[in-house]
Amino acid sequence: MEIEKIKYTGKVKEISIGKEGKAITVGGENSYPFYLFEGEMPHKPKIAMEVYDSAPEEWAEAALEPFKDVSGDPAAWAKKCVEECGADAIALRLASTDPNTKNTSPEQAVEVVKKVAEAINVPLIVLGSGNAEKNTAVLRKVAEECDGLNLTLGPVEESNYKQIGAAAIGFKHTIIANTPIDINLAKELNVLLGNLGVPDGSILMDPTTGALGYGMEYTYSVMERDRMAALTQEDEKLQFPMLNDIGTEVWKIKEAKIPEKEEPKLGDAKKRGILIEAVTAVSFLLAGSDILVMRHPEAVKLVRSIIEDLTAT
Amino acid sequence: MALTGIEIYKKLPKTNCKECGVPTCMAFAMKLAAGQAELSACPHVSEEARAELDEASAPPIRSVTIGKGDRGLKVGGEIVMFRHEKTFYNPPGLAVLVTDEMDSAEVDRRLKSFKELEYDRVGLLLRADLVACKSTSGDAGKFEALVKKVQSEVEGGLILISEDAGVMEAGLKVSADNNPLIYAATSDNADAFAKLAKDNTCPLAARGKDLNELVELTQKLTGAGLKDIVIDSGARGLRQAFQDQIVIRRKAIQSKFQPLGFPTITFPCEMTDDPMKETLIASTFIAKYGGIIVLSDLNGHSLFPLLLERMNIFTDPQRPMATTAGIYEINNPDENSPVLITSNFSLTYFIVSGEIDSSRVPTWLLVFDTEGLSVLTGWAAGKFVGDAIGPWVKKCGITDKVKRLKLIIPGVAAAISGELEEELPDWEISIGPREAAHLGAFLKQL
Numbered sequence: 001m002e003i004e005k006i007k008y009t010g011k012v013k014e015i016s017i018g019k020e021g022k023a024i025t026v027g028g029e030n031s032y033p034f035y036l037f038e039g040e041m042p043h044k045p046k047i048a049m050e051v052y053d054s055a056p057e058e059w060a061e062a063a064l065e066p067f068k069d070v071s072g073d074p075a076a077w078a079k080k081c082v083e084e085c086g087a088d089a090i091a092l093r094l095a096s097t098d099p100n101t102k103n104t105s106p107e108q109a110v111e112v113v114k115k116v117a118e119a120i121n122v123p124l125i126v127l128g129s130g131n132a133e134k135n136t137a138v139l140r141k142v143a144e145e146c147d148g149l150n151l152t153l154g155p156v157e158e159s160n161y162k163q164i165g166a167a168a169i170g171f172k173h174t175i176i177a178n179t180p181i182d183i184n185l186a187k188e189l190n191v192l193l194g195n196l197g198v199p200d201g202s203i204l205m206d207p208t209t210g211a212l213g214y215g216m217e218y219t220y221s222v223m224e225r226d227r228m229a230a231l232t233q234e235d236e237k238l239q240f241p242m243l244n245d246i247g248t249e250v251w252k253i254k255e256a257k258i259p260e261k262e263e264p265k266l267g268d269a270k271k272r273g274i275l276i277e278a279v280t281a282v283s284f285l286l287a288g289s290d291i292l293v294m295r296h297p298e299a300v301k302l303v304r305s306i307i308e309d310l311t312a313t
Numbered sequence: 314m315a316l317t318g319i320e321i322y323k324k325l326p327k328t329n330c331k332e333c334g335v336p337t338c339m340a341f342a343m344k345l346a347a348g349q350a351e352l353s354a355c356p357h358v359s360e361e362a363r364a365e366l367d368e369a370s371a372p373p374i375r376s377v378t379i380g381k382g383d384r385g386l387k388v389g390g391e392i393v394m395f396r397h398e399k400t401f402y403n404p405p406g407l408a409v410l411v412t413d414e415m416d417s418a419e420v421d422r423r424l425k426s427f428k429e430l431e432y433d434r435v436g437l438l439l440r441a442d443l444v445a446c447k448s449t450s451g452d453a454g455k456f457e458a459l460v461k462k463v464q465s466e467v468e469g470g471l472i473l474i475s476e477d478a479g480v481m482e483a484g485l486k487v488s489a490d491n492n493p494l495i496y497a498a499t500s501d502n503a504d505a506f507a508k509l510a511k512d513n514t515c516p517l518a519a520r521g522k523d524l525n526e527l528v529e530l531t532q533k534l535t536g537a538g539l540k541d542i543v544i545d546s547g548a549r550g551l552r553q554a555f556q557d558q559i560v561i562r563r564k565a566i567q568s569k570f571q572p573l574g575f576p577t578i579t580f581p582c583e584m585t586d587d588p589m590k591e592t593l594i595a596s597t598f599i600a601k602y603g604g605i606i607v608l609s610d611l612n613g614h615s616l617f618p619l620l621l622e623r624m625n626i627f628t629d630p631q632r633p634m635a636t637t638a639g640i641y642e643i644n645n646p647d648e649n650s651p652v653l654i655t656s657n658f659s660l661t662y663f664i665v666s667g668e669i670d671s672s673r674v675p676t677w678l679l680v681f682d683t684e685g686l687s688v689l690t691g692w693a694a695g696k697f698v699g700d701a702i703g704p705w706v707k708k709c710g711i712t713d714k715v716k717r718l719k720l721i722i723p724g725v726a727a728a729i730s731g732e733l734e735e736e737l738p739d740w741e742i743s744i745g746p747r748e749a750a751h752l753g754a755f756l757k758q759l
């Protein structure tokens with residue numbers, strides 16, 4: 001029986017992140033995700049593990065437990081993710097820079113970034129807090145002070161792309177362009193970054209990640225539309241690899257945290273949290289994710305084995 | 314395959330009697346072609362023409378019902394490859410496996426889980442749909458006893474699994490009235506199974522060794538007059554099984570290839586021994602085109618995430634991203650509980666209500682109609698502003714529910730607090746956090 005194949009006219013750009021010798025490459029696919037009977041995926045999706053810049057306060061017990069011994073020491077934590085869980089990259093979240101929490105300074109952030117970068121031999125992704133205004137100052141400072149580290153910085157939004165973008169160009173970092181679940185806004189921000197002079201090889205797209213049961217489908221469909229435009233409509237300004245910031249979104253939902261004894265029908269709390277994270281991740285893999293930022297080592301392991309099975313030869 | 318208006322017109326009575334509510338048969342044909350009318354509106358169309366037109370307007374993937382009544386499960390009937398192209402209509406059925414050699418306590422436990430694991434979520438009841446009864450013993454009597462037991466204890470449809478016609482007949486004897494899915498016809502038993510399906514008027518699953526064999530098999534079955542067919546490509550490795558799902562859907566929808574125009578059945582329970590991984594394999598089939606997904610067991614921690622995924626993927630994307638405006642009670646608030654207000658952008662609502670929920674603080678949440686805009690955009694667009702919110706707060710009914718008139722507004726809309734104080738002189742207006750993530754801490758220290 002003949003299988004009608006789709007004629008893909010576009011291709012996702014191949015982008016390398018990280019310092020020479022520690023770099024990884026993502027993207028390059030020329031078909032819908034895992035449609036390997038009619039296209040290629042030269043680089044399997046990668047998993048970056050999330051590390052907080054200080055001991056997290058509100059994490060679910062199940063998510064914190066594997067990192068209890070290192071949670072106050074981001075460098076040790078990052079090392080553990082790489083050495084014990086095989087993380088392809090580390091995503092350091094500068095949570096304590098948020099004015100609503102510890103409000104640490106951009107200088108303090110730079111210090112943590114350097115320490116973590118030093119400790120690992122994989123690419124370092126640096127994520128700001130939920131505060132876009134503060135992120136502008138923090139990420140700009142990090143970009144300027146970490147010359148030569150080839151960081152990946154985000155989220156970069158329409159409100160702060162100029163400041164962070166300029167610093168990223170100057171010091172050769174990659175940018176994570178974040179837009180609120182909208183294909184047109186995503187394209188627009190990529191155009192703006194291009195106009196600013198950010199090279200195509202230095203942009204990743206973050207479509208904004210909704211958790212399972214909390215808007216996952218909006219992200220899912222926007223990603224499918226992004227890929228459709230990139231691969232079949234030659235929309236060059238959408239041909240960038242995509243990153244999903246999953247761990248932090250899924251582990252804050254009520255159902256990932258509630259103990260079994262309060263909701264017996266939801267089953268074992270640890271397994272439930274892991275599966276909520278992993279099912280969200282698999283959904284986004286199927287929608288086109290190239291980098292998954294994840295939290296729980298067991299979820300990472302499970303998702304990696306699904307990637308292996310989907311690409312098995 | 315969709316017919317044009319002219320093709321439909323040729324099959325109508327051409328009397329222009331107007332009984333369909335349209336002046337001419339031609340106009341009616343045009344409406345039918347555009348999907349704006351139902352053929353049943355014309356009382357004069359011949360039986361023969363009706364059959365032809367029904368056939369022609371059937372979706373490229375047949376919809377098949379398993380079970381009966383309220384718990385009847387309809388699968389298939391899809392018309393697009395991607396949900397954003399229109400919507401996916403019929404969520405895949407989730408099934409749990411029991412066998413006739415299983416310890417009876419284990420069967421009881423699974424049936425109990427099947428009955429109990431139901432979740433109420435924003436007005437939707439989420440639960441598994443089917444029980445798959447498998448003959449592993451090969452003994453007709455044992456299988457009959459299992460099917461009988463399952464049937465008497467649970468509502469919901471059944472899948473009967475055996476490739477032995479004698480065993481299957483025994484199972485059907487006690488369950489055919491409930492319209493179970495017969496699994497499976499293969500190239501070895503196709504004639505006998507086609508007869509069983511026909512005699513009992515039950516849907517029949519067909520399994521090939523690969524897609525080619527499957528195509529031959531479904532052609533044989535449709536040739537024997539069967540219509541309600543469910544298909545299994547036989548693949549049990551994830552890569553091949555995933556590819557088969559895509560090829561089947563594409564062949565059916567884009568090439569209108571009828572031998573594959575049926576809902577699929579998948580078996581994550583046969584693809585791994587690790588229950589956690591099985592859940593993820595099932596999750597790929599929820600996203601990509603599984604019609605029925607058979608699981609080895611049901612546990613809340615694995616079933617619930619799958620049900621959420623299924624709910625998400627099968628939500629109609631054409632529906633505006635807005636939540637109904639109104640008063641939402643979270644954690645059983647009373648007259649002293651705080652009152653928060655936010656916009657009716659669905660994501661805002663999901664996130665805000667989720668944060669309040671997990672804080673466990675009893676709270677009234679007012680969801681104000683910003684026509685689906687977020688708080689910040691709504692404010693910028695002049696919708697989330699004092700002179701719109703004030704009058705609505707007065708009349709929405711919250712004043713009958715609380716004694717302490719204190720309204721907490723989102724931090725990003727702090728600018729409207731002055732206008733709101735003017736609009737709501739009886740209320741104390743206070744400013745909440747800018748980020749939903751900080752709501753929990755904020756509520757706890759109130």
Ligand code: SF4
Pocket residue numbers: 325326327328329330331332333334335336337338341354355356357358
């Ligand atoms: S009811 Fe039937 S026959 Fe009469 S006008 Fe309508 S289509 Fe024609």
